[in-house]
Amino acid sequence: MATEAVYGSWDSPITPDLFGKCNCKTICEMQVVGDNVYWIEQNAVTGKRELYSKPTNGEKRTRWADGFSVQTAVHEYGGGALHVLTDGSVLFATVEGVFYQKSADSGVEQLAEANNRTFRFADFSATDSHVFCVNENHQGDAKFPENRLISIDRSTKNQNVVAKGADFYAYPRVSPDGSKLVWMQWSHPNMPWDETSIRMADLNGGEASNEMILKDGAGKQINYSEPTWDGDELLTVNDSTNWWNVYRSAAEPNAVEKNLNPIQREISYPLWQLGFRNYVLNKKYLVMNADGILYVRSENVTVEVPTPGYTVFGYLSLDPNGSEVFAIAAGPKRASSVISIDLSNPSFPLKVHRESRDSSEIDALEISEPEEFVFKSDGVNVSGYFYPPKNSAYSAPTGTRPPVLLLGHGGPTAPAQNNLDLKKQFFTSRGIAVFDVNYRGSTGFGTEFRRMLYKNCGVADRDDMLNGAKALVEQGRVDPDKILITGSSAGGYLILSCLISPNNVIKAAVSLYGVADLLALDEDTHKLEKSYNELLIGKYPEEAAIYQERSPIYHIDKIRTPIAFLHGKEDTVVPMNQSVTMFEKVRASGITTALQLYDGEGHGFRNGQVIKDSTEATFYFLMKAVGIEPSISSKIEIFNPKL
Template sequence: MSASLEKPYGSWESPITADLTASATVSLGQIALNGKIIYWTETRPHEGGRCVIVCQTEDGKIKDINPAPYSAKSRVHEYGGGAFLATADSVFFSNFEDQRIYRQKLEADPKPITPEGNYRYADAVFDQQRNRLICVREDHSQKGAEAINTLVAISLEDQGSISVLASGADFYASPRLSPDGNALAWLSWNHPNMPWDGTELWLAQVDKAGNLAQEQSVAGSREESIFQPEWSPGGVLYFISDRNGWWNLYRWYQGSVAAVIQMEAEFGLPQWIFGQSTYAFTAADRIICTYSSHGISHLAVIDPASCSLKEIKTPYIAMSALRANSEQVVFIAASPTEFSAIVQLDLATEGLKVLQRSSEMTLDPGYLSIAQALEFPVADGVSAYGFFYPPKNKDFSAPAEDERPPLLVISHGGPTGAAHNALELKIQYWTSRGIAVLDVNYRGSSHYGRAYRQQLKGQWGIVDVDDCISGALYLVQQGGADPKRLAIRGSSAGGFTTLAALTFRGVFKAGASYYGVSDLEALAKETHKFESRYLDWLIGPYPAQADLYIARSPIHAVDKLSCPTIFFQGLEDKVVPPDQAKAMVNALRKKKLPVACIFFEDEQHGFCKAENISRALTAELYFYAQVFGFSLADEVEPIVIENL
């Protein structure tokens, strides 16, 4: 075996290029089953971010359903999800361009069934008895007014006529019909709550005319989050609640709530998008589920009668979007060495089969950094968590034993999101070049229980920043990072944490903000309905506590920022408006600090197009090389770094 070449950290040549990172993978999403037919979505960067519904037929053939230019993406809550529904003879989907629902009968062209107008739809179910869809509708038709969310029924017989079934709450989700079609369950919540703070589970009878009657709230409150109501084949309503401090499984039976599984583990998820699923029935007395413990996913079978759980061993550590019927379980899964994939569990043979991978790329393990789970102290005996990826490239090593690598700390979005340690090219892009990565699950992250999430209440911009800094300094103390070359990056809410860390603390020497928040007061005034009161919880009620918004906003404390920063922003972003990034860039220019920025005209909140993802990665790498003084093995298109 040949010896590795000695080159400085950051200068290693890697086969994991930006173009591969951007275009070699697709994003796998919603799964649906119809007998033996399996459907899922693929968001394809090489098709400009188009979301394609894909089908595996009974004979095992895989084909696309919605032809170009149709893209199955809902914009309800801006984040979407729950964008398609499959029935015996049709697929219904929300088309991104006009947000109308289209019906596509197999081997036919899509036809719109909802009227033109400023409406959005998501999370539909099929009411077979009445030949209609029931779904969430978001009405943006009144200019200058807040969008109106309702549950509606869409007739498939009467030229798509629409009737409102439930209204009055600020938000709705998860309409679910009982097996006999005579009862409907759904979730609702109101400002200022987000769905992971508190929701209500409602139950109503569906009368002969198709209207709701005898409505009752059966679980949930402003302090209890309900997730994924689901009917058993026998007509019992199940749901997930965090009433005991963890998202665990319950059922509503004979007028009362009963626990099914009680564990210090998370069976639920923060409902940023519609249509998420962590459990499903394979029989009236058998449930297959995924749950998370300390950031690692597990697959298990639940016996509702005995309220017992038995784990099913798999090679995967991240699992989601689980659907099942009496013959099969299908879910998205990934491992530290395998890209995410659509995986099928055959209930007859108990065998696992990969149906479709997010990437067909094969990587030599010699270039893969396997994450080390970290728990590190942050304050007053409290710990935070993360995954540390040391530099890894079989062809290269550092020229001196005592040299420490640059460290890139990742602050995830949400901020209720969660880092995992499944294979991600966007992390291996850095580690294979000699740059260590720490992906932080700061206080407020999911997967560690409600109490851990609640530690961020009123403390956004404080404890998340502290935890990112504590993680970086912990690795410096352990000899895993160079204290003079610490950088932080984040997107959306993670972009705010990044900018706050760079502005108010002097630990990091460079940073990258992807569509991050710099002005909290402007965000409170300008953002969309779903998150318009989120800051009440994260910071405090606005405008009553406007002083806190100003005090924690990087834009109002640029005089404290003293390190180079790069900004990436989509100009069509409705979640974090582009003015936030522009204002920060202008302020840094006036202060004569090193600053770079790239604005993408055709991107929204989160970049979808391969060429833009690739350009952002290479620009960020070039930026760190210039700031930290290492040469690049890649030929990278230079960017303008002002004041460097």
Template sequence: MNDMAKTKPYGSWLSPIDAALAAAHDGHPAFVGFVGDEAWWTEPRPVEGGRRALVRRRPDGAEEPVLPAPWNVRSRVIEYGGLPWAAVARPGDPRGPLLVFAHFTDQRLYAYEPDVPEAEPRPLTPLSGVGGGLRLADPQIRLDRGEVWCVLEEFTGEEPTDVRRVLVAVPLDGSAAENRTAVRELSDGRHRFVTGPRLAPDGTKVAWLAWDHPRMPWDGTELLVADVGADGTFDGARVLAGGPGESIAQVDWARDGRLLYVSDRSGWWNLYRAAPDGTATALCPREEEFGGPLWQLGLNWFAPLDSGLIAVVHGTGASALGILDPETGEVVDAAGPWTEWSASLAVHGTRVAGIAASPRSAYEVVELDTRTGRARVIGAAHDDPVDPTYYPEPQIRTFLGPAGREIHAHIYPPHHPGHVAPGDELPPYVVWAHGGPTTRAPLVLDLAIAYFTSRGIGVAEVNYSGSTGYGRAYRNRLRGQWGIADVDDCAAVALALADEGTADRARLAIRGGSAGGWTTAASLTTTDVYACGTIIYPVLDLTSWQGGDTHDFESRYLDTLVGPYADVPGRYEERSPARHADRITAPFLLLQGLDDVICPPAQCELLLERMERRGVPHAYIAFEGEGHGFRRADTMIRALEAELSLYAQVFRLDPAGGTPTLELVK
């Protein structure tokens, strides 16, 4: 801390991290892959309407977009999407690489040759006017057959659950662009959900994952293997592993033709190698996670190398990139400052590419040379937009909750290089409840957090019961307890911070989006811990949400989080914040995308109806063109500034630099 630091109250510190800066750095690269010697990946463009650009790294190190705006490389399969592109280098072919990608606007699959002058993307799949249409994800290009193998999501009616998913082969010649019957189906459609097919090195077998309602993929999945006929058909599909109580998160083939998969049968997602009869051996049995929740199709936590070694993302509550020797079980981790690795790995020869971040750096594309052990940033390099002394200095903490259970959290105290608060003042704190809820808050640099901490407002990210990264037992603590265990855990952390003198008990807030919005709203209806809250694209009414108000993927999620509706209908009523608006006494801000099909605006409207004339200050901001998760810069700017204004009004702060005043109605 600067010896000349000025004493100013919390919440009044002048920060160079404004909402526009935080919005410009929102999101991170994803879905990295090699195309010949080049690394390619997708990247967010908040100032370009929130599109996802596909970027390539040329051999000379230059980064450039593969497709110009407005092309948006993003799939909507299961609404959360998945791997939206595949490309092959075609060495010796003067046309260069061939790219296949899903375009967000119409969800058609397109083929494109970026190195061919004047080339334009050409559609490979048709449009459909039924329901949500045709959507595709997790493509694998088969040049030998002139096809793309991928997952097809096909709506058969107007309801969100009128849908089927199958593995298909899409002709590369464009013959299916106007003809659905030209899309060849590979699987029998008997499973509600499938992941993309993974072909064995000799081309004779294929493997994929499948699951059915009411399970979510982290509850139980099946690993299927089939023979591949000379005509490209799948024959004799059979279950090799998995079941209702075993989550298999990824499957792939080693270079020697043996099957590899990640399973949590031990209570932790570990890596296994299967014999032809299905007998499996754990390659590195540890109480660590070598996998995670399958929220998108095409995620991968491991990637087999030509040498027989396996690149793995693993850890407990955090993650590292390691190289696993499957014969000895030894893992050697890559050196470097990164403490969090995404579920996106690609290999090429002795090179491994991944996406990593740390508390001092945002996500960037990193390459590891397994020959030398050297890791370096090769794309989307973090570049400090402000002096890093303004970044928060997080603490990894474990608190005790109800019944003495452990609660993991990241605490970000207020931090500013030029300011301190009066010695007799305790700081305001905002509890951040992550979405999912079956995921976790990673310990990485987030300028949205820095936006608050650099102004003198602390943030506590709580990985409450149900979060991933700590084993299946920790995840299962939320079964039947959604709206209770998550609420209790967040409150326990907030009150512990107040009791130990870290936070001001009278100036505690809570915020979250999606499932975190649910936890926020549920906290405001069932506790008196918080002075206010920010509720972002939330679940608010369980009865309507499970009754058709959401998309198919999560339409039975509540069976495990709350309990089957037919068995416990009263529980759905009792826990829904929208049904108990009379219990809300703290001011709140409600933020919603009008195009959200996962947590639709009707949920917010129901709550607002019941808040009318209750005298509780609140505000509602709905954003046109935004879905589940804000992607446009102007949206994110307005949302952050409105949130800060809420805290300023409720906590009686005087933000420096000026912030638009949020109008609160009663």
């Protein structure tokens, strides 16, 4: 029989200790070549990224690059650390440079030296003689490194610049015959999902010549991305229809493009990290990830591929001669996994090769599955995923409604997705509803929706969060006196914006490495996002008044809501002094508050113990702030507590 207890006070087997009791924290990158699949997984305890492979029809895992953490730091967010060559040998990057390993039991050869992170490398393509990649040179201005494409001679280790002059580069891809190099580039003030271009050059060994523009979105508000060779033709993604779709064209300037799957869904993702593959092809198949739906095109016919249990996909991969498409996938009751689907079989059988958390362990837990909840905000349809409380061991007193935890995702382009997140289940299993909101600016709803946040950051997204909470209250889903919110990075700025709004309905908040001072961020932030604020808010210093108006740090007097601040001491994206200053000012104003700083953590917590500590601190603070006795303890020190 269920125990009656107030929402939010329930005990649960889903604890932060469970987060680390898994095969790995997440699966980060993946590629299939021949009869083997290779992937990078993040160790749940150390946070280091480890490289493995296994036969596609076998179970034995093999460790590569033993002792190395396979990851990059280009654009500060990294990505594009792994490239498997056609013979099954691997190229990989670490913060120490570029490395080659012929087989898992052979030695590791260094091809390029990072010189104490002065040079960064990512996003590889290769010929028999040369490696081509994105290179970031930090020799000069530390805040404004030079980005370029380079070649590395595999025998002499000599490097050569093959493209420079733009602010950023991605997706260098060598043509099948090795004669041409194609890539994506963009410059400030654009982000990689704004106006970009696709360029091409002739190759002679590691030298490039005759650079030409194939596709140019400058001044046209068109985003071009993910160039991929199809023989001597080219596939790219663009959003000229308001939706990212895949197009084929000749590899020449002003070539006519054919949309290969014209749908009102996104076949791409904002390029925060390098190396994403949202579509993949070989001689027989083209597979596209359209915002959680896989489509396969073969012999000019496109069909939807059933993926029972899985709703989120990335890093699609096909062997040139294979019929199995591989992906990193997840779903409402499935953690990130390496899966494959046999495209040659009409029933599309799905096989699981590696799970970050065993599905049998997940199935033994009570998982709250989300429903899409749509509401109006400023006349616009906005949606999110609503997770009701779920724990059969408890029932709430009759007539009561649960607290709701609003989640403001980061980016702000990153979408709220419905894949398994035990942090959400940590809350739902304790009697707290979770609402993960896809506010204006989120990805997955077309370019126009994503651009609704431009010039309106801190206003449109704030209104969407508050209006979403009000809609849940109006439908009787949640307790209006226990509306909670947490968010990280841009999501942290979002929650602070809610707290200074005259329409604020939030009763307690936790900001994780959130932005508090837009003026300071404009001075401190790194190169990739140097002009992002210009798009989201306005030109600086011409529109400095808007920056000040929307910076929570200048409106401490408006914050009457209990709030805690959690931040990593090594954060290079949002310096920790933003959280420290906010905490000190909020504490001085008499509002309930707390501060937790973590040694060795950057922008995003990776260490297992820190993830445990920060999750417990978040829950404990929120419950205490709204008068619920939490079922767990935390070492977080709360100042100005409500008595």
